[in-house]
Amino acid sequence: MDLADETxxxxxxxxxxxxxxxxPGELVGVSCIAAEADSLFAEAVLERGRRLVVTxxxxxxxxxxxxxHADQYxxxxxxxxxxxxMPFDTAGREAYEAAGKEFPRRTDRFVALWxxxxxxxxxxxxxxxxxxxxxxxxxxVIRPLGSHPRLTEAGVVVPPV
Numbered sequence: 001m002d003l004a005d006e007t008x009x010x011x012x013x014x015x016x017x018x019x020x021x022x023x024p025g026e027l028v029g030v031s032c033i034a035a036e037a038d039s040l041f042a043e044a045v046l047e048r049g050r051r052l053v054v055t056x057x058x059x060x061x062x063x064x065x066x067x068x069h070a071d072q073y074x075x076x077x078x079x080x081x082x083x084x085x086m087p088f089d090t091a092g093r094e095a096y097e098a099a100g101k102e103f104p105r106r107t108d109r110f111v112a113l114w115x116x117x118x119x120x121x122x123x124x125x126x127x128x129x130x131x132x133x134x135x136x137x138x139x140x141v142i143r144p145l146g147s148h149p150r151l152t153e154a155g156v157v158v159p160p161v
Contacts (some may be wrong), residue, residue, distance in 0.1 A: 002114075003036045003037060003129070006081060008036075008040065011037065011040055011113055011142065012040055012043075012044065014142045015040060015041055015044040015111075015142065016044055016047070016048075018111065018140065018142065019044050019045065019048050019050070019065065020048075022048075022050075023051060024047040024048055024049040025049065025050065025051075026050070026161045027045075027050055028050065028051045028053055028081070029042060029044075029045030029046075029050060029051070029052045029053070029109055030052075030053045030054075030103055030106055031045075031053075031055075031057060031076075032055050032056055032096075032099055033052065033056065033073055033076050033077065034058070034064075035065075035068075035073075036071040037065065037113045039069070039073070039076065041111065042054075042076045043058075043076070045068075045102060046076070046079055048112060051080075051081035051082075052076065052079060052080045052081060053080060053081065053082045053083070053084060053106065054076070054077055054080045054083050054084065054085070054156075055084045055085075055086060055099045055102055055103070055122055056077075056083070056091075056099075057085070057086050057089075057090065057091040057092075057095035057096075057099070058085055058088060058089050058090075058091075059090055059091055060091045061072075061073065061074075061077075061094075063090070064075050064091045064161060074117055084102070084106075086099050086102065092122045095152075099128075100128035100131045101131055102133075103128055103131070103132060104131055104132050104137050106145060107132075107137060108137065108138070109129070109130060109137060109138045109139075110132035110137050110138070110139045110140065111140045111142060112128075112129040112139060112140070112141050112142065113142050113143070129141075
């Protein structure tokens with residue numbers, strides 16, 4: 001979140017370049033579809049004709065999706081091949097941590113948009129990126145040259161199940 005307007009095309013291009021390494025239908029993108037970085041990742045996955053799996057909490061849409069993001073969120077959820085709802089009624093720290101732990105269970109590679117400030121000791125990216133590293137996943141960090149210094153985690157690239 002908090003991407004500067006001039007950063008969005010740089011992030012979008014970096015994601016497209018990364019996803020272009022895979023043949024259409026070769027992978028699944030996993031995202032909670034938060035505003036900005038998560039949604040840019042989800043859009044890039046769908047543009048390439050790849051399936052998208054979403055992992056929100058039960059009330060995420062109603063409680064956390066802001067009105068300016070609602071249409072995009074709804075469209076991306078509708079396009080998902082599968083929606084995995086974490087076993088929490090309320091979106092909050094526990095639900096987000098559970099989602100962060102779910103990513104490594106369903107993936108073999110993690111993509112993080114990162115601002116350069118470690119949020120975990122010795123790490124790059126936030127809690128989900130740290131969880132991915134702890135389980136041995138390859139973490140691909142995107143920080144496009146010339147991008148705004150504040151970037152957040154984006155999503156995951158995995159082969160089809």
